[in-house]
Amino acid sequence: MSQTILIVLGLVIISIIMLYNSLVVARQRVREGASDVETQLKRRYDLIPNLIETIKGYAKHEKETLEKVIEARSSAMNIQSLGEQKSAAENMLSDTLKSIFALSENYPKLQANENFLELQQELTDTENKIQASRRFYNSTVLALNTKIETFPGVFIAKIFGFTPEKFFELSDSERQAAQESPKVSF
Amino acid sequence: MLTIYDHIASNNRKTFLLLLLFPLVLCFIVIIAMVIAFYIIADTQFVYDYLYPYAHIIQNLNIEITEKNIYFWTAIAYVLNMLPWVFGGGLLWMFISWNFGDKMILWGAEARPLELKDNPQIYRLVENVAIAAGLPRPNLYIINDNSLNAFATGRNPKHASVTLTTGIINKLEPLELEGVIAHEIAHIGNRDIRLNMLIITGLSVFGFFADALRIRMRHLNNNKDSSKLFIIYLAIFIALVLFNSLIAPLIQLAISRRREYAADATGALITRNPKALASALQKISEDARVEILDKQKNISTACIADPRDIKSAFSSAFSTHPPIEDRIKRLLQMSRE
Numbered sequence: 001m002s003q004t005i006l007i008v009l010g011l012v013i014i015s016i017i018m019l020y021n022s023l024v025v026a027r028q029r030v031r032e033g034a035s036d037v038e039t040q041l042k043r044r045y046d047l048i049p050n051l052i053e054t055i056k057g058y059a060k061h062e063k064e065t066l067e068k069v070i071e072a073r074s075s076a077m078n079i080q081s082l083g084e085q086k087s088a089a090e091n092m093l094s095d096t097l098k099s100i101f102a103l104s105e106n107y108p109k110l111q112a113n114e115n116f117l118e119l120q121q122e123l124t125d126t127e128n129k130i131q132a133s134r135r136f137y138n139s140t141v142l143a144l145n146t147k148i149e150t151f152p153g154v155f156i157a158k159i160f161g162f163t164p165e166k167f168f169e170l171s172d173s174e175r176q177a178a179q180e181s182p183k184v185s186f
Numbered sequence: 187m188l189t190i191y192d193h194i195a196s197n198n199r200k201t202f203l204l205l206l207l208f209p210l211v212l213c214f215i216v217i218i219a220m221v222i223a224f225y226i227i228a229d230t231q232f233v234y235d236y237l238y239p240y241a242h243i244i245q246n247l248n249i250e251i252t253e254k255n256i257y258f259w260t261a262i263a264y265v266l267n268m269l270p271w272v273f274g275g276g277l278l279w280m281f282i283s284w285n286f287g288d289k290m291i292l293w294g295a296e297a298r299p300l301e302l303k304d305n306p307q308i309y310r311l312v313e314n315v316a317i318a319a320g321l322p323r324p325n326l327y328i329i330n331d332n333s334l335n336a337f338a339t340g341r342n343p344k345h346a347s348v349t350l351t352t353g354i355i356n357k358l359e360p361l362e363l364e365g366v367i368a369h370e371i372a373h374i375g376n377r378d379i380r381l382n383m384l385i386i387t388g389l390s391v392f393g394f395f396a397d398a399l400r401i402r403m404r405h406l407n408n409n410k411d412s413s414k415l416f417i418i419y420l421a422i423f424i425a426l427v428l429f430n431s432l433i434a435p436l437i438q439l440a441i442s443r444r445r446e447y448a449a450d451a452t453g454a455l456i457t458r459n460p461k462a463l464a465s466a467l468q469k470i471s472e473d474a475r476v477e478i479l480d481k482q483k484n485i486s487t488a489c490i491a492d493p494r495d496i497k498s499a500f501s502s503a504f505s506t507h508p509p510i511e512d513r514i515k516r517l518l519q520m521s522r523e
Contacts, residue, residue: 036317125310132318135458140320 019156026144030165033137034082037168040130041076041090047126048073048097051119055100058110062103069096082137082168090130091171097123134168141165193376193448200441201381209272212392213265215425220261223421227414233260240267279394280384287383288339288347297327297349308355308363312348315367319456321375324348334358334470337489338370339379346374353473358466365453365463366470369490372452378445385441389434396426443508450513454520464517467491471510 052066059066076089101120104110111117145164148157156162224233233256240263251259302309309326316323324340325347334354340346348370355363373379403419406412454460470491491507 033320128310128314129317132314135318135456136320139455
């Protein structure tokens with residue numbers, strides 16, 4: 001009889017270990033995903049000063065708009081962790097960038113500048129990369145939160161202090177518009 | 187909800203099982219075939235002579251040979267003797283396929299690499315899908331063909347490539363192409379390619395043995411025992427051919443169909459846009475024929491749609507891809523949730 005108890009106990013302990021480990025792995029994946037997002041966000045921060053310098057030469061009168069960009073950039077950079085605050089700041093930064101590119105339509109010389117064109121392409125690509133890394137991050141968050149909130153992980157999570165993470169939402173108006181427009185009808 | 191990691195775990199389990207089962211099944215088949223052959227020959231002296239060179243193996247096992255079990259143990263002794271060759275040959279084969287398989291496939295398909303400067307839009311598209319999948323960026327190749335198709339090769343995400351036809355690049359919208367690329371990257375991430383390559387090489391080892399036997403049968407000397415040897419070889423040969431034509435395709439079919447659905451689902455998870463892949467599949471289904479891939483049966487299983495023509499696809503008795511209408515239906519269901 002005591003043998004069976006030992007076996008059962010052994011199985012329970014092994015299960016706890018396996019569950020704990022899978023929670024640790026899930027949490028690490030979330031961190032990996034977050035670091036990917038931050039890498040892409042940083043890419044954007046690094047491109048912006050160059051953009052500002054290029055524009056200053058051609059569009060001296062747009063000082064206000066340029067300053068808005070600089071401001072939005074530094075407030076986004078100051079928020080460390082991914083969350084509601086960060087996504088609000090990043091959305092703001094995206095909006096200011098959009099208004100700059102809209103403005104540039106009034107300055108044909110600027111539009112012809114190769115540097116400017118390249119930066120525009122790089123920034124568009126960076127937006128796409130930010131969205132891509134965000135999707136991956138959110139999928140890792142979903143996996144972790146699901147493990148934490150479902151049975152039996154929910155016990156291990158409470159005991160060892162695993163907390164659910166927040167999704168990182170960013171407005172993606174271009175992509176949403178493209179998805180919703182009916183391109184093919186079945 | 188299955189994540190990419192669950193697919194990997196499931197494929198790893200299948201890979202391990204396959205690696206274990208293939209040589210075991212081969213030995214099993216040979217043993218049964220030999221025992222049947224021995225019964226047909228019905229000459230115990232002959233079998234005893236046949237056993238003689240391998241008798242030491244039986245002695246080490248401390249088995250007592252009687253009239254009843256001599257057939258069985260002779261077959262086993264023979265197989266045990268061949269085992270190092272089977273494993274060695276199989277491992278060598280798999281090593282070659284593992285390391286050079288994707289290069290051979292790309293060379294055979296006349297694919298040329300695509301750099302950032304050749305087509306920045308497509309290059310960046312692939313790069314971004316890889317980011318969304320959490321995988322390293324795969325190498326990108328192009329095939330000159332007007333039809334719409336794509337495939338992925340590579341034994342692991344670090345050594346992977348995605349190949350697109352010029353047709354699919356020109357004829358699909360960016361979001362649809364993104365869905366296709368996500369499907370291919372899903373194959374890479376789920377480790378489907380690795381599983382597929384192992385299956386193909388594992389099965390071809392069976393074919394290799396059948397061929398070797400056929401040659402051996404032709405070169406038998408004309409002495410009194412040659413007819414009996416012939417029966418043995420023939421029995422094994424028939425068993426191998428039966429396996430290769432009946433059971434092996436079923437194994438391949440069962441695995442590859444499920445993997446196609448899984449790649450569709452994982453791809454949709456990566457892009458969060460199953461509708462785009464559905465409409466891409468619709469366009470692809472109208473023109474997926476890529477002639478240069480006709481000779482390469484293994485690659486057709488990794489393509490997004492069967493590149494062979496209808497006749498050959500049916501004549502192989504089983505299609506490697508699930509029907510496109512069903513795939514489209516499943517994707518559209520996902521987008522309604």
